Amino acid sequence: MDTTVTTGTEDGVWGGGNQPLGASYGKMMMWFFIVSDALTFSGFLVAYGFSRFKFIETWPIADEVFTHVPFFHGNYPMYYVAFMTFILIMSSVTMVLAVDAGHNRKQSKVILYMFLTIIGGAIFVGSQAWEWATFIKGDYGALETKGGRILQFVNAETGKRAALADFSQTLPEDRVQHQGYNGIWYQNEGSRTSYSLNEVVEGFKSSPNILIRTETINEEGEKTLLTRQESLAKLNEAVYVVEGANLIRNEYGSRLFADFFFFITGFHGFHVFSGVVINVIIFFNVIIGTYEKRGHYEMVEKVGLYWHFVDLVWVFVFTFFYLV
Amino acid sequence: MGHEHKLEIFRGLLKFKSNTQKIWGVLIFLSIVTAIEVALGIIKPEFLTKKYFLGMKLLNWIFIILTLVKAYYIAWDFMHLRDEKSSLRRAIVWTPIFLVSYLIFILLFEADYIYNVFKDGFLAWDF
Numbered sequence: 001m002d003t004t005v006t007t008g009t010e011d012g013v014w015g016g017g018n019q020p021l022g023a024s025y026g027k028m029m030m031w032f033f034i035v036s037d038a039l040t041f042s043g044f045l046v047a048y049g050f051s052r053f054k055f056i057e058t059w060p061i062a063d064e065v066f067t068h069v070p071f072f073h074g075n076y077p078m079y080y081v082a083f084m085t086f087i088l089i090m091s092s093v094t095m096v097l098a099v100d101a102g103h104n105r106k107q108s109k110v111i112l113y114m115f116l117t118i119i120g121g122a123i124f125v126g127s128q129a130w131e132w133a134t135f136i137k138g139d140y141g142a143l144e145t146k147g148g149r150i151l152q153f154v155n156a157e158t159g160k161r162a163a164l165a166d167f168s169q170t171l172p173e174d175r176v177q178h179q180g181y182n183g184i185w186y187q188n189e190g191s192r193t194s195y196s197l198n199e200v201v202e203g204f205k206s207s208p209n210i211l212i213r214t215e216t217i218n219e220e221g222e223k224t225l226l227t228r229q230e231s232l233a234k235l236n237e238a239v240y241v242v243e244g245a246n247l248i249r250n251e252y253g254s255r256l257f258a259d260f261f262f263f264i265t266g267f268h269g270f271h272v273f274s275g276v277v278i279n280v281i282i283f284f285n286v287i288i289g290t291y292e293k294r295g296h297y298e299m300v301e302k303v304g305l306y307w308h309f310v311d312l313v314w315v316f317v318f319t320f321f322y323l324v
Numbered sequence: 325m326g327h328e329h330k331l332e333i334f335r336g337l338l339k340f341k342s343n344t345q346k347i348w349g350v351l352i353f354l355s356i357v358t359a360i361e362v363a364l365g366i367i368k369p370e371f372l373t374k375k376y377f378l379g380m381k382l383l384n385w386i387f388i389i390l391t392l393v394k395a396y397y398i399a400w401d402f403m404h405l406r407d408e409k410s411s412l413r414r415a416i417v418w419t420p421i422f423l424v425s426y427l428i429f430i431l432l433f434e435a436d437y438i439y440n441v442f443k444d445g446f447l448a449w450d451f
Contacts, residue, residue, distance in 0.1 A: 020411065021408075021409055021411055021412040021415075022408065022409040022412065023408065023409075023412055031412070031416055034416075035416055035419060035420055038420050039420055039423060039424070042420065042423075042424040042427065043427070046424070046427050046428055046431050046432075047431070049428070049431065049432055049435070050431040050432065050434065050435040051435070052435075053432050053435035053436055053439060054435045054438045054439050054442070055439070056439055058450070063365070063366075077365075077366060078362055078365055078366060079362075082358060082359075082362040085358055086355065086358065089351065089354050089355065089358070090351070092398065092402050093347055093348070093350075093351045093402075095402070096347045096401075096402050096404075097344065097347060099404075100343050100344055100347065145451060146451060147448070147449060147450060147451035149450055149451070215450075216450070221368075221373055237451065304402075304403075305403055308398055308399075308402040308403045309403070311398060311402070312395055312398045312399065312403075315391055315394050315395055315398065316391060316395070318391075319361075319387050319388065319390075319391040322365070323361060323365050323384075323387045324384045324387050324388070
């Protein structure tokens with residue numbers, strides 16, 4: 001018949017049987033995706049660098065922002081992020097072991113290692129959710145000036161940061177939260193802060209041991225501490241109380257800092273999440289013996305490539321967000 | 325599958341008996357590098373934070389170099405680029421390196437320019 005498709009030429013050069021790069025179609029496409037995704041992440045991280053170089057003298061210091069470890073109180077800069085990094089590298093290792101077991105056609109080992117990889121990924125995503133929750137909640141609180149700069153508070157006696165609750169007064173004032181059903185249509189304010197601006201200002205005036213810390217980084221690499229006199233003068237410029245972080249303002253410093261934090265770690269977290277989902281699918285495929293029937297475990301290898309890529313991106317996010 | 329694995333790292337300084345052993349070896353190496361990074365980040369030795377090279381603290385240069393070292397071992401041993409054909413490896417590695425270096429160069433210069441405008445120009449933003 002004329003319409004019969006011949007299959008005899010597939011091994012020839014012009015039939016597409018040639019593999020100059022020695023990689024299968026699926027693997028090539030995974031690499032295509034990874035390279036383009038790497039460029040996307042580079043775009044984000046370089047944009048972060050751009051904003052940071054723009055405000056090089058006032059950018060928040062990461063050590064002072066990420067100081068929390070779950071179930072422990074106190075100041076532990078970076079330990080938890082280091083733990084998260086280790087978890088992700090560890091789950092990368094179990095993934096390579098799964099790929100290696102796949103090469104050797106050991107189904108039960110692939111299942112075990114894929115399972116461990118999924119657990120590692122879940123721990124990482126959970127940790128990141130916790131990190132976000134802590135970041136959004138905040139712990140000290142700050143004031144914002146008219147120009148959008150953040151003023152933080154320090155106890156002059158101990159030299160440690162002072163929270164708003166440490167010195168703010170409770171004044172007999174009462175203000176109702178503005179909600180959508182009263183006043184201008186469908187315009188409501190976000191959640192109220194625990195202290196009003198007036199309460200913070202009055203509290204500051206009556207506690208002589210509290211000083212203001214501005215965003216500016218001095219030559220020692222620390223935030224500038226104002227004297228009591230300067231602090232009182234600076235206090236007049238405050239217009240908002242800021243607690244925690246949202247996409248508009250955050251108590252840590254430059255507004256862009258929180259925006260980039262949410263955007264970059266969020267985008268990475270989404271990658272980890274989808275990686276876990278894909279791993280789960282492949283995990284079940286391994287269990288029901290799909291690749292055993294197919295005769296090879298290349299699918300595990302392709303998913304592995306994606307998983308390692310997520311790990312690779314985290315290594316960069318870790319450096320540029322938490323270390324540098 | 326009959327895949328050949330190259331079982332040596334550090335340019336042949338360290339040889340492993342099996343692929344599994346190599347994986348654990350690389351894990352140990354990556355963990356050590358991460359531990360060094362975290363320790364440096366917490367201690368912040370003064371001789372590294374006071375010295376500048378090309379406008380950046382020496383400590384930050386160390387962090388970036390260690391990151392690239394980690395990235396190299398993740399890509400070469402975990403993503404087994406070491407076992408791929410060199411043409412595939414080069415296509416994957418040099419394309420982003422070229423594009424990203426260009427992006428970094430152009431954006432950081434621009435940012436520095438804006439920083440100077442904010443600093444010296446007649447523009448108030450820190451109030």
